Amino acid sequence: MYQNHKQLYQFTGIVFLLILIITFGFMFIEKITFFDSLWMTVVSILAVGYGDLVPKHTSGKIFALILIPIAMGFTTYMLTYLAASMIEGRLSKKWERKKRMKRIKKMENHYIICGYEQVGEQVLEELRNHNYDIVIIESHEGNTHRIPEDATYLLGDAKQNEVLEEAGVSRAHGLVATTSNDSTNVFITLSAKGINPDLKVISRAENAESEDKLKRAGADEVVNPSNLGGRRMALSLIKPVSMRYVDSIIHAESNRYQFEEYHVGEISPYVDQRTNEINWREDYGVTLLGIQRDDCFISNPSKEESISEGDILILFGDKEDLQSFLTAS
Numbered sequence: 257m258y259q260n261h262k263q264l265y266q267f268t269g270i271v272f273l274l275i276l277i278i279t280f281g282f283m284f285i286e287k288i289t290f291f292d293s294l295w296m297t298v299v300s301i302l303a304v305g306y307g308d309l310v311p312k313h314t315s316g317k318i319f320a321l322i323l324i325p326i327a328m329g330f331t332t333y334m335l336t337y338l339a340a341s342m343i344e345g346r347l348s349k350k351w352e353r354k355k356r357m358k359r360i361k362k363m364e365n366h367y368i369i370c371g372y373e374q375v376g377e378q379v380l381e382e383l384r385n386h387n388y389d390i391v392i393i394e395s396h397e398g399n400t401h402r403i404p405e406d407a408t409y410l411l412g413d414a415k416q417n418e419v420l421e422e423a424g425v426s427r428a429h430g431l432v433a434t435t436s437n438d439s440t441n442v443f444i445t446l447s448a449k450g451i452n453p454d455l456k457v458i459s460r461a462e463n464a465e466s467e468d469k470l471k472r473a474g475a476d477e478v479v480n481p482s483n484l485g486g487r488r489m490a491l492s493l494i495k496p497v498s499m500r501y502v503d504s505i506i507h508a509e510s511n512r513y514q515f516e517e518y519h520v521g522e523i524s525p526y527v528d529q530r531t532n533e534i535n536w537r538e539d540y541g542v543t544l545l546g547i548q549r550d551d552c553f554i555s556n557p558s559k560e561e562s563i564s565e566g567d568i569l570i571l572f573g574d575k576e577d578l579q580s581f582l583t584a585s
Contacts, residue, residue: 267330267333267334267337268334270330271327271330271331271334274323274326274327274330275294275297275298275301275327277323278297278300278301278319278320278323278324278327279293279294279297280293281319281323282296282297282311282316282319282320285311285313285315285316285319286311286312286313286316288309292309295309296309296310296311297327300320300324301324301327301328301331302331303328356408356409356410357422359408360391360408360410360422360423360424361424363389363391363424363427363428364424364427365389365427365428365429366388366389366390366391366424366427366428366429367383367388367389367390367391367428367429367430367431367432368390368391368392368393368420368423368424368425368428368430368431368432368448369383369390369391369392369393369431369432369434370393370414370431370432370433370434370435370441370444371393371394371395371414371433371434371435371436371440372392372394372399372400372402372403372409372434373399373434373435373436375434375436375460375481376392376432376434376435377402379432379434380392380404380407384407389408390407390408391408391409391410391423391424391428392407392408392409392410393409393410393412393414393419393420393423394409394410394411395411395412395413395414397411410422410423414433414435414440414444414447415440415443415444415447416447417447417450417451420444420447420448420451421451425448425451425452425455426451426452428452428455429455429456430455430456430457430458431444431448431455431456431457431458432457432458432459432460433445433448433457433458433459433460433475434460435460436460436462437462438461438462438463438466438469438470441459441460441461441466441470441475442459442466442469442470442473444459445457445459445470445473445474445475446473446474448474449473449474456476457474457475457476457477458475458476458477458478458479459475459477459478459479460478460479460480460481461478461479461480462480462481462482464480464483466478467480505572512574512575513572513573513574513575514572514573514575514578515545515570515571515572516542516570516571516572516573516578516581516582517548517568517569517570517571518568518569518571518581518582518585519567519568520563520564520565520566520567520568520569521565522565524565524585525585526563526569526585527563527564527565528562528563528564529562529563530559530560530561530562530563531544531557531558531559531560531561531562531563532559532560536571540573540577540580540581540584541573541574541577541580542571542572542573542574542577542578542581543571543572543573544557544569544570544571545570545571545572546569546570547561547563547567547568547569547570548567548568548570549564549566549567549568550566
């Protein structure tokens with residue numbers, strides 16, 4: 257009953273209609289002004305009974321006996337519905353928060369998104385495509401309606417340590433500060449790194465001058481959407497086919513083709529092997545795009561390039577083929 261908002265609107269309309277009917281009825285029968293008639297109607301329906309204005313004619317009393325109880329019934333239903341909705345709303349929010357907190361306490365090596373604007377929305381979509389556990393921290397309650405119902409989120413200020421701790425920052429693998437305010441992102445980065453120095457923090461920067469500040473605050477990577485967008489638009493003019501191909505890989509709805517990073521450990525079978533000694537395509541169906549070695553990136557490595565312990569191999573291929581490669585390695 258209390259979930260049917262359409263029914264509430266209908267009953268509210270009926271109450272107002274009855275008030276108008278009774279008001280004009282009293283005006284006609286009792287020969288009083290509109291305000292006095294409205295006052296007597298409202299006081300009667302709400303059962304206040306001040307007694308300053310009452311029907312004086314028998315016809316007016318009969319009119320009140322018939323319509324006032326009906327109006328009181330509809331009014332009682334409307335007020336009961338509103339009170340129940342307020343109570344249920346508070347209880348529902350409290351219960352939902354309790355469930356979210358239970359989910360967060362079970363998470364480890366998860367990712368935290370601070371700020372759910374357009375950038376945060378894209379980050380969430382990509383992380384969910386890779387089946388990672390995610391906690392969203394949003395400071396504006398008005399933005400929470402855009403968060404998917406099955407997503408875990410907290411309403412609070414991500415600059416505050418207690419909010420970050422509630423999001424499990426000490427157990428998290430990474431944090432993305434996506435708010436459009438660079439100062440806020442700096443404080444989020446400082447707070448998060450202060451709690452968990454090993455946390456990987458990626459921060460958004462709107463202004464180029466903020467990038468250095470964010471890195472000094474502890475951000476591992478700083479991304480400027482404006483710069484990326486400008487370069488993307490320029491390359492779309494100069495090399496449209498190449499950019500469409502890149503987009504087809506990055507933004508493919510099926511997520512069939514992906515990039516993957518493989519960390520070469522001490523017991524990896526590829527240590528000290530040259531790249532031409534591994535049949536990337538024939539055996540695994542993947543392509544080696546580059547090698548990250550210390551602070552150096554080797555793009556399109558030569559056939560004679562040797563793989564060393566600690567290298568990070570950048571691979572591209574079908575999602576299932578990449579998974580098979582990681583399993584076999």
